[in-house]
Amino acid sequence: MDSQLFASRHVVIIPHPSRSHINAMLNFSKLLASSNGGLHLTFVVTEEWLGLIGSPAAPRNIRLRSIPNVIPSEFVRGADMPGFFAAVQSKMEGPFEELVDQLELPVGFIVADTFLSWAPEFGNRRNIPVASFWPMAASTFSVRWNFDLLISNGHLSIDISDILVIFHGNLDLRNRIHGAVSLAAKANCLLVASFHEVETHAIELLKAKLPLPVYSLGPCIPYMTAENRAMGPHDADYFNWLDSQPKSSVLLCVFWQLCNRAQMDEIATGLRASGARFLWIARNDVTRLQHLSGEMGLVVPWCDQLKVLCHSSVGGFLTHCGWNSTMECVFAGKIMLSFPLSAEQFINTKLIVEDWKVGMKLKNHEKIVEREEIARNVQRFMDLENDEGKQLRKRARELQEACKRAIEKAGSSYTNLHTFVGDVLRGCSS
Numbered sequence: 001m002d003s004q005l006f007a008s009r010h011v012v013i014i015p016h017p018s019r020s021h022i023n024a025m026l027n028f029s030k031l032l033a034s035s036n037g038g039l040h041l042t043f044v045v046t047e048e049w050l051g052l053i054g055s056p057a058a059p060r061n062i063r064l065r066s067i068p069n070v071i072p073s074e075f076v077r078g079a080d081m082p083g084f085f086a087a088v089q090s091k092m093e094g095p096f097e098e099l100v101d102q103l104e105l106p107v108g109f110i111v112a113d114t115f116l117s118w119a120p121e122f123g124n125r126r127n128i129p130v131a132s133f134w135p136m137a138a139s140t141f142s143v144r145w146n147f148d149l150l151i152s153n154g155h156l157s158i159d160i161s162d163i164l165v166i167f168h169g170n171l172d173l174r175n176r177i178h179g180a181v182s183l184a185a186k187a188n189c190l191l192v193a194s195f196h197e198v199e200t201h202a203i204e205l206l207k208a209k210l211p212l213p214v215y216s217l218g219p220c221i222p223y224m225t226a227e228n229r230a231m232g233p234h235d236a237d238y239f240n241w242l243d244s245q246p247k248s249s250v251l252l253c254v255f256w257q258l259c260n261r262a263q264m265d266e267i268a269t270g271l272r273a274s275g276a277r278f279l280w281i282a283r284n285d286v287t288r289l290q291h292l293s294g295e296m297g298l299v300v301p302w303c304d305q306l307k308v309l310c311h312s313s314v315g316g317f318l319t320h321c322g323w324n325s326t327m328e329c330v331f332a333g334k335i336m337l338s339f340p341l342s343a344e345q346f347i348n349t350k351l352i353v354e355d356w357k358v359g360m361k362l363k364n365h366e367k368i369v370e371r372e373e374i375a376r377n378v379q380r381f382m383d384l385e386n387d388e389g390k391q392l393r394k395r396a397r398e399l400q401e402a403c404k405r406a407i408e409k410a411g412s413s414y415t416n417l418h419t420f421v422g423d424v425l426r427g428c429s430s
């Protein structure tokens with residue numbers, strides 16, 4: 001192959017070094033790798049994440065490379081988010097540049113997480129086009145970009161209390177995120193891990209307001225059905241249990257490291273009082289929480305979430321509304337009981353409850369949600385005879401159909417992905 005053309009097809013992808021960002025960009029990379037563009041992909045992570053995505057998670061045409069762990073490990077554990085962000089924004093560029101210079105193939109295009117604020121400028125300096133990758137909702141980008149845009153357009157009604165949650169907290173962290181979002185405008189295009197049918201207004205607004213092309217090509221999750229994914233070694237137990245439960249009867253609860261002990265205890269006793277069947281992913285303290293939450297459900301430390309969501313006995317999802325979880329649930333066609341905890345999860349909740357109408361909100365305030373409130377809401381949410389629930393389930397099936405159409409041949413995300421691949425090939429050979 002002509003070396004220029006060869007170089008033009010080499011795309012380097014670099015996520016923010018955190019699990020959900022890496023997952024979303026790896027799934028995006030798999031889509032890119034299967035796009036028939038003949039692209040060569042190099043996926044770059046900090047060393048500590050190599051184990052997570054090593055073979056067989058990455059396909060053969062995606063080469064994994066690492067840069068040193070420039071970020072002290074206590075930041076990775078979330079002990080100091082502002083410090084973590086500061087390190088990502090100031091310490092990754094140097095090692096990344098060294099890696100780019102050492103790669104066997106010249107780099108034709110870079111796809112960098114929007115949080116890596118240095119990437120668009122790096123691309124300009126090195127004359128390499130850069131796509132900024134936003135692994136969250138388009139609405140969140142809009143809110144971060146200019147938070148009054150969506151509100152003044154009447155497309156997303158955000159309560160002042162939600163605005164305060166989104167914008168409160170550490171000023172340094174907030175400024176760093178806003179700074180990274182503004183700098184994304186210096187990239188050659190913006191890729192959003194959402195799809196047109198679920199965020200039509202927000203995506204159109206970004207297209208109209210931003211000075212660069214915007215492509216929605218989500219959801220960036222592994223497309224699958226419950227049948228087509230192999231079981232992991234620890235999956236058998238909870239899948240056997242799920243297989244033995246009635247259709248749509250189980251509430252999947254994924255509260256991982258995110259809640260404090262007092263809230264976890266309220267969830268346990270609330271689930272028990274609700275009488276609902278549940279599969280609870282609780283990472284730590286599994287034995288104690290199993291004891292507290294009773295015999296109607298199972299508590300396990302980890303599950304293959306997408307596969308579980310697609311299981312026919314799962315009827316609903318009690319979720320903190322991280323964007324990946326939200327998209328996975330939309331893909332699975334299930335309803336959501338939202339329990340937002342931090343970051344943009346309040347915006348995702350608005351989309352789920354008010355815009356898409358596929359869920360109910362359980363947590364309305366920053367206080368601990370008590371067991372009685374949890375039990376009452378879980379009962380109402382899981383009641384298959386309730387008209388409100390029937391309506392939500394109908395909408396969830398419609399949204400699932402829209403999602404499947406978006407990723408099928410000629411669908412919105414499929415088409416945008418291929419337009420982007422065309423841009424990569426043109427951008428690199430010009």
Ligand SMILES: O=c1ccn([C@@H]2O[C@H](COP(=O)(O)OP(=O)(O)O[C@H]3O[C@H](CO)[C@@H](O)[C@H](O)[C@H]3O)[C@@H](O)[C@H]2O)c(=O)[nH]1
Nearest residue numbers: 020135136281302303304305306322323324325343344345
């Ligand atoms: O037992 C488990 C628990 C989680 N997951 C997976 O882990 C991912 C979790 O991602 P997400 O739902 O986005 O949650 P967080 O990891 O909390 O995501 C962070 O990053 C997201 C994307 O930027 C933001 O939307 C969130 O607010 C932020 O908390 C999903 O793919 C899940 O399928 C599993 O497979 N099994």
